[in-house]
Amino acid sequence: EDQVTQSPEALRLQEGESSSLNCSYTVSGLRGLFWYRQDPGKGPEFLFTLYSAGEEKEKERLKATLTKKESFLHITAPKPEDSATYLCAVRNTGFQKLVFGTGTRLLVSP
């Protein structure tokens, strides 16, 4: 059964304090690992898709990386507006469905 585990559940950072969020997965044939950002009371907002080990994607202060077992979302010099829940999801070769982790709640204090 496909599974996604995100850690930590919650993370508190000071503005400018870089850190990483982890997404560990088990899937029968990865056909994409997805990162989303979700603000309170809103729908998930797409950030990145990664397809193969070694792939990296960047957007502003965020950088996503992928290995055969996990993905990291690196946040460099975060700002308070980066505060949100970050969701990770995987899709396998057999289905057009996503399996989501429970997310990491990030709070960046000024």
Place this chain on the structure above:
Amino acid sequence: DAGITQSPRHKVTETGTPVTLRCHQTENHRYMYWYRQDPGHGLRLIHYSYGVKDTDKGEVSDGYSVSRSKTEDFLLTLESATSSQTSVYFCAISESGEDTQYFGPGTRLTVL
């Protein structure tokens, strides 16, 4: 932002009543999805559609039905709402089954 709207945005209903949630898209995407989001669980797929009148079950489909009579609209119906269906419901769309899914703003449903 992807052109996805959900209605209503909030609803309070009583156990045993039927409820229908609507998802409307302006992107002409073939695939549409219904998820629910609960504390301690990731987003879980309820049903999805891969074309007009073509639907399939997700992992938590019991107690839910769907219909898609037009490309732009995907309806989720709770035939007889129960308290366990209190949740936030999200609609998502994608051009194909292989593409990125984009999410709507959600509907918060409370069943008393």
